[in-house]
Amino acid sequence: MIASSADTFTALPNGSSTSARGFRAGALPAGIKASGRPDLGIWASDAPCVAVATFTQNAFPAAPVVLSRERLNAQPHAQAVVFNAGNANACNGQRGLEDAREMARLAAEQLGIQPELVLVAETGIIGVPLPMELVRANLPRVQLKPEGGHEAAQAIMTTDTRIKEAAVALEIGGREVRIGAMTKGVGMIYPNMATMLAFIGTDAALDPSFAKTALKRVVDRTFNMITVDGDTSTNDSCFLFANGLSGTATLTQDSPDAERFVNALEVVCTDLARKMAADGEGATKLLQVDVTGAATDADARKAARSVVGSSLVKAALFGEDPNWGRVFAALGNSGAEVDNTRAALWIGSLQIARDGVGTGVSKDDARAQMHGSEVSMRVDLGLGSASARAWGCDLTEAYVVENSAYST
DSSP, X not given: OOOOBXXXXXXXXXXXXXXXXXXXXXEEOOSSSTTOSOOEXXXXXEEEEXXXXXXXXXXXXXXXXXXXXHHHHHOSEEEEEEEEEEEOOOSOHHHHXXXXXXXXXXXXXXXXXXXXXEEEEEEEESSSOOOHHHHHHHGGGOOOBTTTHHHHHXXXXXXOSSOEEEEEEEEETTEEEEEEEEEEOSSSOOOOOOOOEEEEXXXXXXXXXXXXXXXXXXXXXXXXXBOXXXXXXXXXXXXXXXXXXXXXXXXXXXXXXXXXXXXXXXXXXXXXXXXXXXXXXXXXXXXXXXXXXXXXXXXXXXXXXXHHHOHHHHHHHHTTOOOTHHHHHXXXXXXXXXXXXXXXXXXXXXXXXXXXXXXXXXXXXXXXXXXXXXXXXXXXXXXXXXXXXXEEEOOOHHHHHHHHSTTO
């Protein structure tokens, strides 16, 4: 849930990726997934957008990643993303690229725009050719509408149990600007820019260089600070489209309102990052880890991600076992600078360790801090002033069951 502040932004009730002016979306069940749920759709702007993105660093990028990256490298503009769930179109060689290009062409024909303005996002099973006969038959039937963000959010789901959306409004130059977004991803999540897709639309006018810098900064602090299982997908894509239909002046790095826009963008992405971690495959608990007192920002990030990514910490979280030595073991293996005579640890509001040793609190008191659907931990490394926050989830039997028969 986004907490709003009158001084900065307002959370939009029932917000979605089409909350900003001029954005529309639509989706339908094309049969790519056996579930019968929507699995094919288009997310688009009525006007061409400044468009930037971050993509997976996996060395086996899927065809949609290759195509979308290629198009944005050629020009920082786009107007639509055509997407599907149920098939990642990854590891399909030249055929995969041709299928991705055809999807973009079909969507462009439907929208009446140039194919180069259409990007592609896909998620699902790897190594299986995309059933293009289903795409050809159903894509022309997709109806885009301003309220279509919710069905689009459903259509990008794979093993997600619920849709993930957020939107805010803020004032820039005396005008209301909106940012709306949707994400999917609950497994194969360890982004490096999980299986993660993110679509962010704003009616602000953004300079391309500023848009790229803003997205990179926000992704590093939000989507790159979550983990479910330590695996990075072949398809991770995070798109930011800005169509300027709010009528505001173009924001650049030096604009007085630039920082406020970035802060609002970070709020939206933080909300979505938390929702992905909380919905991790088989998860029953969301874990938030704050690291303070690190020597550098990089060390703080390494330490926080190491704790939320530790299988031993995740398993202890599931069992509500305050085995705090596992947290320090993860810190010591993180690559961050640590001093085992200075580190302190809190689980919830209870200090469990000080100067690298336990404080002697009872196990029952510590266990009580791990009840409920959200658990927080804080580590102070005692070495500096840098800090970072990361999110993860517990490791349950349901995760193993989910991933033991994914392709069958």
